[in-house]
Amino acid sequence: MDGVRIEHGTASFFEDRQRTTLGRLADALIPAGDGMPSASQAGVAGRWLDEVIRLRPDFGPALAGILERYAAIDAEMAITDLQTSDPGGFFVLTEVVAGGYFLNPQVRQAIGYPGQQSVPIVPEQPPDYERDGLLAPVVVRGPIYRPAPGSPSASRKTGV
Amino acid sequence: MPENGFDRTPDVLVVGAGASGAVASKRLAEEGFDVVCLEQGGWPDYSRARAPYADFELTSGRDWSWDPNIRQAPADYPVDDTESDITALMWNGVGGGTVVYAAHWQRNLPSDFRVRTLDGVADDWPFTYEDLEPYYVRVEKDWGVSGLAGDTAFPKGEGPPLPPAPLSAMGRRVAKAHNDLGWHWWPGPNAIATRAYGRLNPCTQRATCLWGCVEGAKASVDRTYWPVAVDRGVQLLTGARVKRLLLDSRGLVGGALYVDREGSEHEQRAAVTILCCNGVGTPRLLLLSAGGRHPDGLANSSGLVGKRLMMHPFGTVVGLFDEDLQSWQGVWGQHLHSLEFYETDTARGFVRGAKWGLQPTGGPLSMTRSYPWGTENPIWGPGFHRDLRKRLGRSAMWGIIAEDLPEEENRVVLDPVKTDGDGLPAARIRYRMSENSRRLMAFHQERARESLEAAGAYETVIAPFIRATGWHLLGTAVMGEEPARSVVGPWGRTHDVANLYIFDGSIWPTSAGMNPTATIAAVALRCTEHLIEERREQRTGL
Numbered sequence: 001m002d003g004v005r006i007e008h009g010t011a012s013f014f015e016d017r018q019r020t021t022l023g024r025l026a027d028a029l030i031p032a033g034d035g036m037p038s039a040s041q042a043g044v045a046g047r048w049l050d051e052v053i054r055l056r057p058d059f060g061p062a063l064a065g066i067l068e069r070y071a072a073i074d075a076e077m078a079i080t081d082l083q084t085s086d087p088g089g090f091f092v093l094t095e096v097v098a099g100g101y102f103l104n105p106q107v108r109q110a111i112g113y114p115g116q117q118s119v120p121i122v123p124e125q126p127p128d129y130e131r132d133g134l135l136a137p138v139v140v141r142g143p144i145y146r147p148a149p150g151s152p153s154a155s156r157k158t159g160v
Numbered sequence: 161m162p163e164n165g166f167d168r169t170p171d172v173l174v175v176g177a178g179a180s181g182a183v184a185s186k187r188l189a190e191e192g193f194d195v196v197c198l199e200q201g202g203w204p205d206y207s208r209a210r211a212p213y214a215d216f217e218l219t220s221g222r223d224w225s226w227d228p229n230i231r232q233a234p235a236d237y238p239v240d241d242t243e244s245d246i247t248a249l250m251w252n253g254v255g256g257g258t259v260v261y262a263a264h265w266q267r268n269l270p271s272d273f274r275v276r277t278l279d280g281v282a283d284d285w286p287f288t289y290e291d292l293e294p295y296y297v298r299v300e301k302d303w304g305v306s307g308l309a310g311d312t313a314f315p316k317g318e319g320p321p322l323p324p325a326p327l328s329a330m331g332r333r334v335a336k337a338h339n340d341l342g343w344h345w346w347p348g349p350n351a352i353a354t355r356a357y358g359r360l361n362p363c364t365q366r367a368t369c370l371w372g373c374v375e376g377a378k379a380s381v382d383r384t385y386w387p388v389a390v391d392r393g394v395q396l397l398t399g400a401r402v403k404r405l406l407l408d409s410r411g412l413v414g415g416a417l418y419v420d421r422e423g424s425e426h427e428q429r430a431a432v433t434i435l436c437c438n439g440v441g442t443p444r445l446l447l448l449s450a451g452g453r454h455p456d457g458l459a460n461s462s463g464l465v466g467k468r469l470m471m472h473p474f475g476t477v478v479g480l481f482d483e484d485l486q487s488w489q490g491v492w493g494q495h496l497h498s499l500e501f502y503e504t505d506t507a508r509g510f511v512r513g514a515k516w517g518l519q520p521t522g523g524p525l526s527m528t529r530s531y532p533w534g535t536e537n538p539i540w541g542p543g544f545h546r547d548l549r550k551r552l553g554r555s556a557m558w559g560i561i562a563e564d565l566p567e568e569e570n571r572v573v574l575d576p577v578k579t580d581g582d583g584l585p586a587a588r589i590r591y592r593m594s595e596n597s598r599r600l601m602a603f604h605q606e607r608a609r610e611s612l613e614a615a616g617a618y619e620t621v622i623a624p625f626i627r628a629t630g631w632h633l634l635g636t637a638v639m640g641e642e643p644a645r646s647v648v649g650p651w652g653r654t655h656d657v658a659n660l661y662i663f664d665g666s667i668w669p670t671s672a673g674m675n676p677t678a679t680i681a682a683v684a685l686r687c688t689e690h691l692i693e694e695r696r697e698q699r700t701g702l
Contacts, residue, residue: 028541031541134336138338145314147270
């Protein structure tokens with residue numbers, strides 16, 4: 001399967017040369033800067049690649065093909081070419097790179113993203129938009145719907 | 161006749177366990193009818209809902225894809241969309257589209273039922289908003305809808321049973337902007353429980369509603385209706401794909417031939433059959449049921465089965481703000497909606513309108529994708545970290561549901577080549593966006609941009625048009641009074657077959673510019689009540 005071995009139907013193991021290529025491409029997509037590590041520094045071609053492919057084994061074959069195709073091509077040229085010639089492949093590459101990057105807990109902490117958190121709804125009575133009058137202008141303006149001929153709403157435009 | 165049901169057993173076969181099938185099955189069972197429902201898929205597996213985990217964004221598309229052509233699960237059938245501007249999205253399983261919908265709960269407006277009368281296009285519905293209003297109220301209680309009564313875009317009436325979700329920081333910004341502009345807004349109506357309600361838990365605002373609600377707070381009918389219906393005795397058979405409907409010598413439907421997941425065929429007999437398979441699945445099944453007396457498909461003497469497909473062109477406009485709005489959190493769902501430009505104003509150069517819903521924008525991985533951000537705004541390269549900080553948590557977006565008008569050229573047909581896993585012809589859709597739709601969308605995108613700019617957005621992005629937005633499948637078995645110009649009558653009964661009904665979105669004469677589940681549910685309940693009331697007059701098959 002184009003250099004990617006699928007074991008037990010889920011885990012995949014890319015070879016060093018493929019990881020090297022991925023690291024080059026990944027760093028062109030996410031370079032170091034603004035106090036943030038590059039993609040390869042964050043482990044996108046290392047442990048997070050394994051984790052991404054474990055979670056998304058469907059990405060494996062397409063990724064392997066991309067890494068083969070661009071093994072000896074300048075990273076920025078490769079990305080430009082992939083984006084224009086194979087948008088589906090470009091999506092896979094960017095999901096693998098950014099997906100792996102944002103799995104790294106240190107990256108998540110650095111960007112201030114704790115994940116999709118559970119934030120229970122606290123009932124407010126009255127709610128803020130009634131308490132501070134935010135909704136009042138809408139109510140004062142009155143009904144905006146168009147009455148429909150032949151239906152009672154035509155003669156019953158009473159709004160709120 | 162017996163007091164309950166018809167004089168045959170089972171009384172009713174429902175095909176499809178989505179919104180309309182759930183409403184019909186539960187209500188019929190409450191009245192003592194013996195009901196069997198055949199559903200080609202299974203129950204949703206919420207153990208695959210990954211909201212609490214770091215891999216949520218990466219895995220959500222794996223297990224909760226909306227596109228049957230991508231999912232390719234055993235319950236899915238291919239939909240050839242190569243000739244379509246928009247692709248058809250659906251969930252084939254218990255709960256149907258409500259498993260993956262955004263739960264925006266929008267009633268239609270009075271004008272939606274009088275399009276021909278008011279705007280001189282398309283057709284009026286055979287009933288009014290006021291006729292349907294009591295059924296909206298009832299399904300909103302069954303569903304557990306949250307929202308605020310008194311919305312000035314609607315006629316006065318009873319509101320939903322639960323209070324609305326919080327506006328959120330982004331909602332308050334936009335609300336204030338609309339007040340300054342003099343534009344309508346209202347706290348968003350959602351089929352999301354804001355408190356414990358029936359079988360629903362309270363929402364915890366993870367903004368993962370479209371990819372498996374892990375909290376059990378989103379009102380999908382696998383949670384709200386089916387457990388009740390099954391308790392009441394409805395026999396729900398999953399993994400049961402209907403191949404065709406069975407006709408008796410009198411031209412009545414006697415039930416259906418279906419195939420189970422092991423490939424075995426079965427006949428399911430019933431006195432009355434109701435199709436609830438969505439705007440692609442229902443015409444597909446009618447066309448698959450073509451036979452000697454119905455060479456062009458069952459219930460198709462009008463020739464309109466499969467025609468008039470409407471899918472709601474969808475637009476998105478994003479705003480970037482210089483404030484931390486935590487915009488990966490909240491209901492998704494809608495924080496608020498606006499119907500300011502919903503009604504027709506011919507000075508705009510088109511008829512009809514659209515509803516806007518204000519939504520979160522997602523976590524960091526969503527900030528890197530070409531939708532909604534556009535390939536012309538790539539995040540990749542030296543500006544990655546700067547652009548990520550601009551977008552993540554500091555953005556909000558309007559989702560725009562545009563009304564499209566029925567055109568007979570937009571249609572569902574059987575695919576002459578492709579088949580599903582059981583060898584049945586796949587569906588093929590052809591859909592082209594009209595000039596009216598294009599003008600409508602362009603107008604609304606510009607107004608939505610103005611809205612976000614007024615709210616303080618220092619930059620806005622009109623999302624590129626993408627095809628994968630056909631969540632709403634409507635119109636392909638149109639309802640009307642005249643048999644020559646419609647497939648079903650005002651109560652969902654097919655003109656041609658006296659014991660065959662259609663209750664799903666196929667029967668909509670026009671699409672409105674609203675998310676359709678509220679009206680699909682209310683119409684299904686209205687039709688069901690009529691079937692119950694008229695049961696003594698009902699001709700039955702077998």
